[in-house]
Amino acid sequence: xxxxxxxxxxxxxxxxxxxxxxxxxxxxxxxxxxxxxxxxxxxxxxxxxxxxxxxxxxxxxxxxxxxxxxxxxxxxxxxxxxxxxxxxxxxxxxxxxxxxxxxxxxxxxxxxxxxxxxxxxxxxxxxxxxxxxxxxxxxxxxxxxxxxxxxxxxxxxxxxxxxxxxxxxxxxxxxxxxxxxxxxxxxxxxxxxxxxxxxxxxxxxxxxxxxxxxxxxxxxxxxxxxxxxxxxxxxxxxxxxxxxxxxxxxxxxxxxxxxxxxxxxxxxxxxxxxxxxxxxxxxxxxxxxxxxxxxxxxxxxxxxxxxxxxxxxxxx
Amino acid sequence: xxxxxxxxxxxxxxxxxxxxxxxxxxxxxxxxxxxxxxxxxxxxxxxxxxxxxxxxxxxxxxxxxxxxxxxxxxxxxxxxxxxxxxxxxxxxxxxxxxxxxxxxxxxxxxxxxxxxxxxxxxxxxxxxxxxxxxxxxxxxxxxxxxxxxxxxxxxxxxxxxxxxxxxxxxxxxxxxxxxxxxxxxxxxxxxxxxxxxxxxxxxxxxxxxxxxxxxxxxxxxxxxxxxxxxxxxxxxxxxxxxxxxxxxxxxxxxxxxxxxxxxxxxxxxxxxxxxxxxxxxxxxxxxxxxxxxxxxxxxxxxxxxxxxxxxxxxxx
Numbered sequence: 001x002x003x004x005x006x007x008x009x010x011x012x013x014x015x016x017x018x019x020x021x022x023x024x025x026x027x028x029x030x031x032x033x034x035x036x037x038x039x040x041x042x043x044x045x046x047x048x049x050x051x052x053x054x055x056x057x058x059x060x061x062x063x064x065x066x067x068x069x070x071x072x073x074x075x076x077x078x079x080x081x082x083x084x085x086x087x088x089x090x091x092x093x094x095x096x097x098x099x100x101x102x103x104x105x106x107x108x109x110x111x112x113x114x115x116x117x118x119x120x121x122x123x124x125x126x127x128x129x130x131x132x133x134x135x136x137x138x139x140x141x142x143x144x145x146x147x148x149x150x151x152x153x154x155x156x157x158x159x160x161x162x163x164x165x166x167x168x169x170x171x172x173x174x175x176x177x178x179x180x181x182x183x184x185x186x187x188x189x190x191x192x193x194x195x196x197x198x199x200x201x202x203x204x205x206x207x208x209x210x211x212x213x214x215x216x217x218x219x220x221x222x223x224x225x226x227x228x229x230x231x232x233x234x235x236x237x238x239x240x241x242x243x244x245x246x247x248x249x250x251x252x253x254x255x256x257x258x259x260x261x262x263x264x265x266x267x268x269x270x271x272x273x274x275x276x277x278x279x280x281x282x283x284x285x286x287x288x289x290x291x292x293x294x295x296x297x298x299x300x301x302x303x304x305x306x307x308x309x310x311x312x313x314x315x316x
Numbered sequence: 317x318x319x320x321x322x323x324x325x326x327x328x329x330x331x332x333x334x335x336x337x338x339x340x341x342x343x344x345x346x347x348x349x350x351x352x353x354x355x356x357x358x359x360x361x362x363x364x365x366x367x368x369x370x371x372x373x374x375x376x377x378x379x380x381x382x383x384x385x386x387x388x389x390x391x392x393x394x395x396x397x398x399x400x401x402x403x404x405x406x407x408x409x410x411x412x413x414x415x416x417x418x419x420x421x422x423x424x425x426x427x428x429x430x431x432x433x434x435x436x437x438x439x440x441x442x443x444x445x446x447x448x449x450x451x452x453x454x455x456x457x458x459x460x461x462x463x464x465x466x467x468x469x470x471x472x473x474x475x476x477x478x479x480x481x482x483x484x485x486x487x488x489x490x491x492x493x494x495x496x497x498x499x500x501x502x503x504x505x506x507x508x509x510x511x512x513x514x515x516x517x518x519x520x521x522x523x524x525x526x527x528x529x530x531x532x533x534x535x536x537x538x539x540x541x542x543x544x545x546x547x548x549x550x551x552x553x554x555x556x557x558x559x560x561x562x563x564x565x566x567x568x569x570x571x572x573x574x575x576x577x578x579x580x581x582x583x584x585x586x587x588x589x590x591x592x593x594x595x596x597x598x599x600x601x602x603x604x605x606x607x608x609x610x611x612x613x614x615x616x617x618x619x620x621x622x623x624x625x626x627x628x629x630x631x632x
Contacts, residue, residue: 019391019392020391020392020393020443020446020447020570021391021392021443022439022443022570023569023570044439044569045392045394045443046392046394048392070390073397074386074397074398074399074400075335075336075337075399075400075401075402076335076336076337076361076362076364076399076400076417076419077336078361078362081389081390082390083390083391083392084390084391084392085391086391086446086447086450088450101392103392123338123360127336127337127338127361128336130336130402131336131402134402134403134404253339253360254336254338254339
């Protein structure tokens with residue numbers, strides 16, 4: 001659905017000349033992306049992804065995203081490895097934009113989430129943050145509670161009455177979060193976008209994690225909260241307790257949570273729901289009529305938020 | 317045939333505690349190794365190789381071997397990636413020896429060499445040296461012409477008359493090589509041990525290259541010469557011209573040879589044959605009676621040397 005920058009065979013071949021990854025055999029645009037342009041390229045050597053960064057990624061932050069992925073791979077974590085060209089450069093120009101070549105991961109996203117997948121996700125988050133908690137890389141979360149407030153203020157400029165219910169709930173909730181957001185929990189570089197489309201599976205095992213362009217330093221327990229909301233709720237049937245307990249079991253195989261993290265979980269889950277809710281609401285209100293990408297329904301995350309407001313005692 | 321250092325499940329689990337590669341599920345010693353001890357270990361995350369370095373590898377050189385493999389992988393070349401533990405260390409102690417964990421490569425060595433495989437080998441050498449010709453890593457070839465002379469002197473101390481024919485031929489050949497060895501050819505870090513057992517294939521495509529413990533800086537054309545001897549001669553039928561032309565075609569897909577390299581080829585091929593011949597002869601004469609590893613027959617490489625002495629005009 002979204003190949004924003006069109007490339008010809010010649011343009012890709014010219015770009016590949018500086019690399020030692022073999023001769024271009026074929027290429028195809030990947031439609032799933034909604035932020036950047038991605039091509040799957042097949043060379044005489046292997047498959048790779050050529051990513052061209054569109055306006056939503058800040059070029060100054062590209063070195064962070066590339067270093068993070070490389071550090072993860074060198075610690076044995078399965079994610080794309082950014083490939084250096086013959087000059088030792090990872091980030092290069094193509095058609096006036098920044099591009100990178102990263103290794104191709106086998107596997108695909110799963111269709112229906114089962115507890116076994118959630119256990120894998122929990123385990124993956126623990127291994128990820130075990131690696132990144134001592135990382136020297138720095139990037140603040142650009143979608144933190146202050147940003148949610150700003151996005152919400154922008155949403156409220158809308159005159160569309162159908163959103164008033166959202167505004168009312170979010171007004172109160174943001175006030176609550178502002179007052180109760182924890183300050184002193186263990187941090188690490190987190191992925192911060194562990195939705196189903198960013199985690200590949202082969203059979204029921206994670207084969208790799210992609211799309212690191214929200215990654216930032218934040219609470220490990222906030223990463224868990226984001227993942228719980230994404231993996232343990234069904235838009236029809238609501239909270240899925242077996243998914244939840246499996247995710248936590250998976251996490252605890254490789255890491256542990258302290259008492260402050262446990263106490264803060266409900267607030268983090270509500271914040272994690274608001275994080276997605278306000279951005280979806282914003283995109284729904286302000287998406288251009290001719291957008292290539294259909295905005296996601298904010299309602300799903302309103303329900304998740306309301307569930308956490310009522311169920312404050314989830315056990316860890 | 318050669319798991320020199322035996323490890324228990326507990327010992328491997330203890331070693332893995334410092335890594336973020338998941339929980340140990342199973343492990344098995346790999347019998348093919350003749351230099352180091354290798355275990356294939358399967359964790360909840362993936363397959364890996366645990367290598368323990370035995371006495372033939374100089375511990376001071378381990379950082380070179382590890383950095384080389386990491387540089388190759390980050391340039392898109394398929395070889396094992398050394399995995400860092402949570403302290404950022406690749407080389408760690410296990411049972412009083414040095415050990416590393418590297419990623420596991422799928423694929424296996426091929427049984428019968430066809431031209432299609434030789435083309436892959438030539439192409440791989442070009443891509444390898446395109447990456448390493450600007451490498452800042454340094455390691456001299458510890459098996460250079462001076463070393464061959466020393467090894468040969470040691471061989472000649474033997475009183476076993478069955479080797480006298482070898483001694484006579486090598487005496488003259490080493491004199492010839494000493495006089496004619498080129499000095500000014502393009503260099504790169506080369507693998508220097510590209511035998512069939514160190515190149516894995518999936519179907520007829522190379523899936524990866526292993527065992528970098530002879531890698532060093534030397535002539536790119538010498539790497540080609542070593543590979544030609546290893547891939548384009550059959551112990552029964554001799555020189556295989558289709559294998560040879562395929563290997564050269566593969567190489568030329570990604571690199572070129574200058575006039576000096578072409579002129580030096582015959583000398584390099586003879587030197588490459590002597591390199592293997594003298595070490596095999598030495599191992600045959602001096603291997604301990606109770607050795608785990610059966611020495612390889614030097615005769616195969618005597619024939620290759622004699623072929624190059626007679627056929628000095630191979631076309632590149």
